Amino acid sequence: xxxxxxxxxxxxxxxxxxxxxxxxxxxxxxxxxxxxxxxxxxxxxxxxxxxxxxxxxxxxxxxxxxxxxxxxxxxxxxxxxxxxxxxxxxxxxxxxxxxxxxxxxxxxxxxxxxxxxxxxxxxxxxxxxxxxxxxxxxxxxxxxxxxxxxxxxxxxxxxxxxxxxxxxxxxxxxxxxxxxxxxxxxxxxxxxxxxxxxxxxxxxxxxxxxxxxxxxxxxxxxxxxxxxxxxxxxxxxxxxxxxxxxxxxxxxxxxxxxxxxxxxxxxxxxxxxxxxxxxxxxxxxxxxxxxxxxxxxxxxxxxxxxxxxxxxxxxxxxxxxxxx
Numbered sequence: 001x002x003x004x005x006x007x008x009x010x011x012x013x014x015x016x017x018x019x020x021x022x023x024x025x026x027x028x029x030x031x032x033x034x035x036x037x038x039x040x041x042x043x044x045x046x047x048x049x050x051x052x053x054x055x056x057x058x059x060x061x062x063x064x065x066x067x068x069x070x071x072x073x074x075x076x077x078x079x080x081x082x083x084x085x086x087x088x089x090x091x092x093x094x095x096x097x098x099x100x101x102x103x104x105x106x107x108x109x110x111x112x113x114x115x116x117x118x119x120x121x122x123x124x125x126x127x128x129x130x131x132x133x134x135x136x137x138x139x140x141x142x143x144x145x146x147x148x149x150x151x152x153x154x155x156x157x158x159x160x161x162x163x164x165x166x167x168x169x170x171x172x173x174x175x176x177x178x179x180x181x182x183x184x185x186x187x188x189x190x191x192x193x194x195x196x197x198x199x200x201x202x203x204x205x206x207x208x209x210x211x212x213x214x215x216x217x218x219x220x221x222x223x224x225x226x227x228x229x230x231x232x233x234x235x236x237x238x239x240x241x242x243x244x245x246x247x248x249x250x251x252x253x254x255x256x257x258x259x260x261x262x263x264x265x266x267x268x269x270x271x272x273x274x275x276x277x278x279x280x281x282x283x284x285x286x287x288x289x290x291x292x293x294x295x296x297x298x299x300x301x302x303x304x305x306x307x308x309x310x311x312x313x314x315x316x317x318x319x320x321x322x323x324x
Contacts, residue, residue, distance in 0.1 A: 004028055005070075005312070008048040010036040010056040015075065019297050023305045024052075027312065042066065050308060053081065060086035071311050073304050074320075077101070078212075078240075084321035093316045093323040095307045099160055100299040101291040105238050106164035108290035109208055110172075112262035115284065116206075116234050119143045149173030154204030156197065157211030157239070158184055165208055166192070177204055201228040206236060213240035223248040229258045238290040241266040250276035253283055264290040 005028035012021070013034035024030055028050065036044055036056050042065045045051055049068055051058065054075040063069065063086045072082055074096045087094050115121060122142055126132065131140070153169035154177045155162045166176045166187065175191040179200045186192060201207055207229065211217065221235065221244040229235070235258060237244055246267055252258055260282030266275060269288055277283050303318075310317045316324060 005049040006047055006068075007031065007050045007052070007308070008045050009033065009052040009075075010041065010044065011054050011075075014054040015297055015301060016292070016294075018294060019301055021301070024301070024308065027305070027308055045069070050311075052304065055081055058082045058087075063087055063090060063092065071095070071308075071316070073307055075300060075304055079320050080213075088321045088323050091323055093311065093319045094321045095304075095311065095316060095318045096320050097300050097303040097307065098318060100303055101296045102160045102164040104293035104296035105161045105290045106168055107293070108264065108286075109165050109236055109238055110168050112236060112264075112284055112286070113148070113206055113208075113234070116260055116262060117146045117148055119145065151175070151205035152177055152203055154179070154200040154207040156200065156207065156209045159210060159212075161238075162208075162210035163187070165210060169206075174206075197225070198228060201225050202230075204233060205230070206234050208236040209239040209243055211239060211243070213242055218242050219245045221245060221249065223252070226252040226257060231257060232259050234259055235261040236263075237261075238264045241269065246275060246277055250280040250283075253277075253280040260284070262286075264288055 007024065007028040008031045010033055012032040021030060021032060033044055038057065041056065041058070041062050045062070045066050047068055048066065049070045050073065051069060052073045052075055058072060058081065060083045063083060069092060072087055072092055072094045074082060074094065077096055077098050077100070079094060079096045082094050084094050119142070126142060149172060151174050153174040155166055156179050158166070158178050158180045162178070166178065169176050170189050170192070177193050177195050177200045179195060179197045183194060209221070219242065223245065226248055235249065249261060253261060262284040263277065264286045265288055266277065266285070268275070271278065271285065277285060307318055
């Protein structure tokens with residue numbers, strides 16, 4: 001690799017237009033592409049020593065077609081869009097950015113939970129349409145407003161994001177239930193219990209998913225688990241879309257087997273027009289934005305830049321495929 005590495009970012013638009021790339025540009029010859037279709041990956045990455053990607057796939061064919069490629073940096077925590085084995089075979093380290101998003105994702109989780117329980121937007125729209133002006137009484141409500149205090153908040157997974165969500169739920173006076181593959185130390189607050197997955201789904205007023213996607217838990221939230229939920233309970237997913245059987249969730253919502261759902265991720269993104277959840281009642285869907293606060297994106301790019309600087313200094317960090 002030359003002393004001035006050629007750096008290519010394949011999908012810079014995913015980071016937003018309000019983030020500066022100056023620090024990354026200071027480390028080499030920077031080329032930014034807003035979006036890169038699959039058929040243009042090799043052409044745009046040709047001659048690159050360093051590639052940055054968020055969601056643009058780097059498969060074996062692409063990696064093998066780029067002889068000058070020396071390092072791959074993922075602008076995310078998840079790195080399933082890179083064939084890490086193919087990169088390892090070439091001696092190419094793949095580095096991700098862990099830990100940048102817990103405050104943003106946890107805030108989003110509580111924002112949608114508050115919306116589901118308090119119906120803020122429903123009543124704000126009613127006021128905008130003139131309903132309040134036409135009322136003979138000083139107030140009205142179109143849906144029950146329910147307090148979080150005293151309710152049970154179920155968390156599947158207890159990594160950095162799950163822990164932060166649990167802290168916020170506890171701050172609202174909720175009893176936190178958590179399901180994890182292996183027992184962990186209890187946090188210094190309560191009420192809090194580690195429980196099995198079935199009990200969590202059966203007892204929780206909110207179930208929030210915060211576990212990684214694996215082949216073992218794909219479609220984990222299926223018709224059986226959903227049938228355990230209380231008809232007054234809500235499902236929240238800010239983790240990975242394929243954790244949920246979307247057809248089963250749509251059917252459960254339509255049948256009134258649970259009160260609602262809030263999803264920031266779906267199986268196919270962007271969401272396909274025929275996704276059954278688009279027509280399901282009481283289903284809030286946001287476009288994968290839980291991670292995307294200005295502060296989180298700034299932390300993400302800063303960490304990714306430090307990853308590159310560490311690699312150029314001969315001490316790569318956050319390597320996920322064992323190549324040092």
